[in-house]
Amino acid sequence: MIISVTGVMSVPISIANYRERKILKRYMVMPIKVRDILIAQFIVNLLMTLLGIMLLLIVGKVIYDIKFLGTIFSFTLLLLLCILVVFSIGLLIGSIASNTKNANALSNTIYFPMLFLSGATT
Structure with a gap:
């Protein structure tokens, strides 16, 4: 769930927000591409995802004594590989959505069926 929340919810909304506020357009006149x-957005979200997964594994080991086989x-x-695939879905949503509301609607439309059909809610 950590990967999908970051990849499918955070990444596309951030990209659509950049587009809606014309931040990406302003960067086109600067030397940065x-x-x-x-x-950079991808790397920040990747680091936050890895931090969340590490925290999840530490809590799982300390509280539930999980075994790694x-x-x-x-x-x-x-x-x-899983992070790359889910983040690519998020980048696709971010490239399709014209504004933040559309990105949020598309993200929810994709995220919640993925969540319920994966069995994570049982």
């Missing part, structure tokens, strides 16, 4: 702004390498690889 819009691509760099989007990469796999290898760290495979877990990290699959985690990064």
Whole structure:
């Protein structure tokens, strides 16, 4: 849920907000490229997601004494792949939505069926 909230809810709304407030348009006249702004947005959300996952794993280990049966390498690889896929969905929503309200509606339309159909709410 941490990955999907950040990737499907936060990323597209931030990008649509940048577009709606014409922040991306202002950056076009500066030496910095819009691509760099989007990469920075991606990295910030990636770091926040990784921090949330680390906190979740620490709390799970301390309170629930979870056992880790796999290898760290495979877990990290699959985690990064999952983050990349979900964030790409968020970037797609952000590129389609014309304003923040549309981005929020599209994000909710995609996020909640994903949440309920995944079994995370049972």
